[in-house]
Amino acid sequence: MKTLVVVDHNNNKLEKSTLNTIKAAIKLENVDLLVLSDSCKDICNELIHIKSINNIFINENVAFKNQLAEDSANFIAKNFKDYTNILFSNTSNGKNVAPRLAGLLDTMIIPDVIEIVDKQTFKRPIYAGNAIATCKSKNKINIITIRSTAFEEAETSDDNVIEIKEIGSLTTNNLTKYLNSELTKSERPExxxxxxxxxxxxxxxxxxxxxxxxxxxxxxxxxxxxxxxxxxxxxxxxxxxxxxxxxxxxxxxxxxxxxxxxxxxxxxxxxxxxxxxxxxxxxxxxxxxxxxxxxxxxxxxxxxxxxxxx
Amino acid sequence: MKILVPVKRVIDYNVKVRVKKDETDVELDNVKMSMNPFDEIAVEEALRSKEKGVASEIIAVSIGLPEVQETIRNALAMGADSGIFVNCTSKLEPLSVAKILTSICNKIKPDLVIMGKQAIDDDMNATGQMLSAMLSWGQATFASKLEIQDKKIKVGREIDGGIENIEVNLPAIVTTDLRLNEPRYASLPNIMKAKRKPIDEIKVEDLNIDIEPRLEILKVEEPKSREAGIMVKSVDEMIEKLKNEAKVI
Structure with missing residues (x-):
């Protein structure tokens, strides 16, 4: 049994909810991290001391800068199909990529998980949180998105240094093209x-x-x-x-x-x-x-x- | 250009949802049902592109018990041209729905599928992305702006922190977010007209698709409730409580 956490980031900085997703993943088994970016170094620096992680896999490619679901999902489906669990944060990135990956791997996604009951059983809110469903998975591969507010952040220790390994190669998609972003600028916290x-x-x-x-x-x-x-x-x-x-x-x-x-x-x-x-x-x-x-x-x-x- | 719009029948968004006593599901008997609000936005967007002369034909599809034909009729009353009803008595999850829609897309070959980003019942947010993966089409999720050009679309997507603009080659899947448009109400003459519009029926068995659910629902329960606290009388008392009792500032 192997578990992968797909790291969410904006190419410069780690998206903090990834730390909650990693904490959730540790409840499963054998956790590796995956960073797909045009520049992985700074992001890896924020991850390298996290406890209970086996490897950080990276693929540095200019195409990943725009984080298109077509590229990320294809890459993960090609290189990680022997994993039992693949986790994402339930962010706009995670919600875009994870279901596409599930479609490629013919598996039913388990979105917005708030509790891991056991290795195949998960709780998630339905009807806007007016009810909580407990689902038992019959999937061979569980693709899960994690609601970050339901989990603590993963712990770090300076003595701990995770090995970084390059993996795979990307064939870029010809379906979708990134144009630009209009981001709200703010001095306030996220x-x-x-x-x-x-x-x-x-x-x-x-x-x-x-x-x-x-x-x-x-x-x-x-x-x-x-x-x-x-x-x-x-x-x-x-x-x-x-x-x-x-x-x-x-x-x-x-x-x-x-x-x-x-x-x-x-x-x-x-x-x-x-x-x-x-x-x-x-x-x-x-x-x-x-x-x-x-x-x-x-x-x-x-x-x-x-x-x-x- | 042909646009396919999948629509789902869900508990009306104004209904206070209650969990059944036996904790197997939520109460569905005698509850008002409506079209999923995000799907209404999808129908509206398709109609607007037809009114602009970009689209020529809009087909609404729904899957489930015979009652879902009402939802298709709603889409027809809003202005869609025809409907497809996939008759299916089993419980469906997004993976199965995406497989059924894949088969329909292969048959009717739409240039664009516009659908809700999520249904407000199971809150899965998955079918659109799964469908794009199965068809090997591009996807534009959480759309708040859609511009249809000759062989491609330009889409503004709602992302954390703002808007992302992308360009997707057709055929493609678009999933709708709230701010894309405000759906119209069907007028009485259009409701009457909709009764004469054609709905094709397909039996799900005839599609030969594995729709066995992969997630077994063991239990549906009430969320933990939050107890009401106290009312304070003044700003001073509020600040005092936050500082000394709750210790959060």
């Missing part, structure tokens, strides 16, 4: 890995009003999030969206401001360690899952909170 998240909903009323939340976020060193209602209303970009159709987060502190607490939003943040809700409607469902609730006008409460924090 939403899915931040310690504190400040999120706003329709209650903010406009894009300009989000600035009062951003001040609070900057004071706390927090990431910014939003409900789908705020995104649909055009107040903030889509990649701020927390919820069933957006990002799943589980920070130490989640501050929900002007968010009523629709099921679809709760699905994305209810595993946060501490949740506070600020909403002028004291009947808002957000209070039913908040550790601390404050029924007050957000336009008064948020600036006050911001000024009193130091």
């Amino acid at each position: 939403l899915t890995s931040a310690d504190i998240v400040v999120s706003g909903g329709r209650g903010l009323g406009s894009a300009e009003n989000f600035q009062i939340l951003e001040k609070l976020a900057d004071k706390l060193g927090a990431a910014m999030g939003a409900s789908r209602a705020a995104v649909d209303a055009g107040y903030v970009p889509n990649d701020w969206q927390v919820g069933q159709t957006g990002k799943i987060v589980a920070p130490n502190l989640y501050i929900a401001v002007g968010i009523s607490g629709a099921i679809q939003h709760l699905a994305g943040m209810k595993d946060s360690k501490v949740i506070i809700g600020i909403n002028k409607d004291e009947e808002a469902p957000i209070f039913s899952i908040s550790d601390y609730g404050l029924a007050e006008d957000l336009f008064k409460a948020v600036p006050e909170m911001e000024s009193k924090l130091n």
Whole structure:
């Protein structure tokens, strides 16, 4: 039995959720890592001291820079079909590549796993987290994506140095071509890995009003999030969206401001360690899952909170 | 240009889903069913490309019990030209659905398949990518912008941190994200018209495909519930609790 973790990254830096995926993989057996990039060195440096890993396999190819699913899936299917488990983080990359790989290998993907019960049994949320299904796999190869917030990060030790080995060769695809990316620039921490998240909903009323939340976020060193209602209303970009159709987060502190607490939003943040809700409607469902609730006008409460924090 | 749009019948997104007492599944009896919202977006996108004169024919396909024909009728009422109903009584998972769709694509040879990025019941997010792999076509997942050109498409994809633009040769698979468009409602005259549009029936047995599930569902349970905490009276009390009780700031 062999387990592979396909490392998620942006060619310069490791995507942190990979560490949670590796922790999940260690629950299986014989873990190797795979880095596909046009420049593997910096990424490998972040991985090399992780405990309980056999090998880091790399393939450095300029084509991998764009991380097209057609290239990655073909490469993995060709070189790793003797593996029992292939794990990805449930990120936009993982969600793009893993099912394609499963299609190539004729195996049923097991997406968004939150618990590994045993080597063939996995728990995963369905219906936006309103139910949890326990699935027993009859696959020969399990292709799994891991919900990072459900697992700790893998441990490292400086004494530990994993061997790096080059593997395989890539025949690039002629189906899909990368053109460019429009990335949101932000000085704030990344939403899915931040310690504190400040999120706003329709209650903010406009894009300009989000600035009062951003001040609070900057004071706390927090990431910014939003409900789908705020995104649909055009107040903030889509990649701020927390919820069933957006990002799943589980920070130490989640501050929900002007968010009523629709099921679809709760699905994305209810595993946060501490949740506070600020909403002028004291009947808002957000209070039913908040550790601390404050029924007050957000336009008064948020600036006050911001000024009193130091 | 011919566009195929797979549509799935799921519990309506406004329904509060409940787990059955015997923990075998969620409650499906007497529950309102609708077209998967991401599939509605897919139908809408196909219709818009027909209205622009890019596409000439839109075919909606659904797989399952006879009830799924209602979902096909919805797509026809929105404006699709014809339907394919694959009659199948067994439970299906994305791998099987992708195999059935592969067989249909090989038969009707669409230039483009537009489908939802995921169904809101099993939240798998897999069928589109699996189908592209099986057909050896290019894939553009999580599309928030689609431009159809002569022999290729340009797609803006929602990725972590922003948008990625790619170009895919046709035939191709596109999976839809929320911001691609806002689906129209079917008008009454169009609902009437849809009743006369053709739906072809195929029996899944006739396709000779292995649809045996690879995942056995042992149990479906309620998620751990989160207890409500306390209401505080002021910002000062909130800050005090966060500092001294929760110790998170």
